[in-house]
Amino acid sequence: AQSVTQPDIHITVSEGASLELRCNYSYGATPYLFWYVQSPGQGLQLLLKYFSGDTLVQGIKGFEAEFKRSQSSFNLRKPSVHWSDAAEYFCAVVNDYKLSFGAGTTVTVRA
Amino acid sequence: NAGVTQTPKFQVLKTGQSMTLQCAQDMNHEYMSWYRQDPGMGLRLIHYSVGAGITDQGEVPNGYNVSRSTTEDFPLRLLSAAPSQTSVYFCASSYDSSGGRGTGELFFGEGSRLTVL
Numbered sequence: 001a002q003s004v005t006q007p008d009i010h011i012t013v014s015e016g017a018s019l020e021l022r023c024n025y026s027y028g029a030t031p032y033l034f035w036y037v038q039s040p041g042q043g044l045q046l047l048l049k050y051f052s053g054d055t056l057v058q059g060i061k062g063f064e065a066e067f068k069r070s071q072s073s074f075n076l077r078k079p080s081v082h083w084s085d086a087a088e089y090f091c092a093v094v095n096d097y098k099l100s101f102g103a104g105t106t107v108t109v110r111a
Numbered sequence: 112n113a114g115v116t117q118t119p120k121f122q123v124l125k126t127g128q129s130m131t132l133q134c135a136q137d138m139n140h141e142y143m144s145w146y147r148q149d150p151g152m153g154l155r156l157i158h159y160s161v162g163a164g165i166t167d168q169g170e171v172p173n174g175y176n177v178s179r180s181t182t183e184d185f186p187l188r189l190l191s192a193a194p195s196q197t198s199v200y201f202c203a204s205s206y207d208s209s210g211g212r213g214t215g216e217l218f219f220g221e222g223s224r225l226t227v228l
Contacts, residue, residue: 101155
């Protein structure tokens with residue numbers, strides 16, 4: 001069964017700085033990968049997804065992610081963070097008809 | 112469109128009580144699912160459904176029942192609540208067009224916070 005691991009529990013970044021969140025997936029066939037964001041007290045919202053093709057995927061809110069098969073990674077990036085990007089971010093993979101989530105990374109943005 | 116609506120938003124139960132968390136979606140989505148969210152564990156799938164009359168178990172199904180009599184509704188029943196079921200519960204649906212493989216974008220409700228004493 002495929003799974004994802006998010007190595008960073010918590011990241012603090014200054015407003016305007018770049019952000020990179022790590023996600024590693026377990027070995028399998030071409031994975032279907034997702035990044036979701038959860039603002040405080042809210043449900044999750046899809047940022048972007050990768051199924052196949054171009055390994056650099058653009059999402060909403062200025063986020064992008066790069067699929068690297070050689071590193072089994074699907075890291076999320078944003079060139080310049082805004083205070084509103086403070087949230088919890090989840091990487092997820094389709095696993096036998098189900099979506100499995102990583103433990104999440106909490107992002108704090110300081111002024 | 113209301114999207115995915117969950118009720119109640121908050122509930123406190125005593126050990127051994129039963130209750131039903133309601134989930135309704137108005138997007139005509141075939142795929143619906145229930146997750147629980149616990150600190151440091153992300154979201155774990157409880158049950159899911161790929162269409163009316165079809166349900167299946169996720170990672171953590173014990174202590175929970177579901178049914179899917181209509182496309183719109185997917186209630187989650189706690190049969191005999193235990194403190195270990197204290198959690199935030201999310202219902203999510205998808206327009207998934209890949210025969211229920213769960214590859215579509217999930218639309219989440221706002222969550223139901225359950226405390227079992």
